[in-house]
Amino acid sequence: MPFGQYAFDRINIDSIRIANLTGKPKPTDIIVKDRYSRLWAYDNNLELLWKFNGKNTGHFMFTKDIDRDGKEEVVVGYHLLDHDGKLLWTLPIESDHTDEIVIGPIDPERKEDIIAMACGDEGFILSDLKGNIIKRHLIGHAQRISVGNYRPDIKGYEICVATYWGYQGIIYIFDCKGNLLHQFEQPVPGNIITPVNWTGDGKDLILLCGHVQHGGMIDGFGRKVVTFPDDGHPILCAESIDLTGDGRDEILLWDEKKMFIYTQQDNGIKSNVLVPNKYPIINGSNYRGEYSFYNT
Structure with missing residues (x-):
């Protein structure tokens, strides 16, 4: 992150969520979020699946299979991400966080x-x-x-x-x-x-x-x-x-x-x-x- 634009000089993990991003029979993937701009998604072997660098990711993610393809989407802050971390949309809210x-x-x-x-x-x-x-x-x-x-x-x-x-x-x-x-x-x-x-x-x-x-x-x-x-x-x-x-x-x-x-x-x-x-x-x-x- 650019100097002066992030409030912490080390990674400050804010929350961790267990999710199903890979279509397994049960949730085994791990999403790690800092405070409040970055996400890292890992499988159960701690292999990096994707990462997301977005503005204003809020406190805690919600995951659900919205498109019913067997893999969960991620609502984080005002953003909806697909199971592969692709940004689908962002609500038109500019300040404060979820x-x-x-x-x-x-x-x-x-x-x-x-x-x-x-x-x-x-x-x-x-x-x-x-x-x-x-x-x-x-x-x-x-x-x-x-x-x-x-x-x-x-x-x-x-x-x-x-x-x-x-x-x-x-x-x-x-x-x-x-x-x-x-x-x-x-x-x-x-x-x-x-x-x-x-x-x-x-x-x-x-x-x-x-x-x-x-x-x-x-x-x-x-x-x-x-x-x-x-x-x-x-x-x-x-x-x-x-x-x-x-x-x-x-x-x-x-x-x-x-x-x-x-x-x-x-x-x-x-x-x-x-x-x-x-x-x-x-x-x-x-x-x-x-x-x-x-x-x-």
């Missing part, structure tokens, strides 16, 4: 998936797979994003976005077309807004954080429906994952010293549970946009 990305069948009236992005000061953006912006909201510094069946009473999936930096702690809920349904302000930061399959009936809740008073889980109307007891549990970190194997999620709350795990009152045993397609564990990241899609 924090989190989700691609999926959000709007049932569209034949193709759409892309939902939290883009910092550039706000919340919905795009189609051809690089056309569908909807955009300048909501402050959009930091986190999740997609789930938060409102089963309306069509499609709902999108939750949380802000940080300056307008910190505002939670927005949009419908599948990007229309605002609800918004409210949280008095504590660090809301992860992860979709939680808590009841197993196809309705997702939104995990905020482990704070006794201001944390817990809300529904798609912004109503707090699950709270955590005042039992001395840590509140630094939170995560949602199915640990008992019944298809529903447990909640993990932890810090550097201890972890508390919460499950449903029936001790994590239930039949006829609807199990959604969620983010693969192999690509866990602080910068991943979360999703919960059913029957896809």
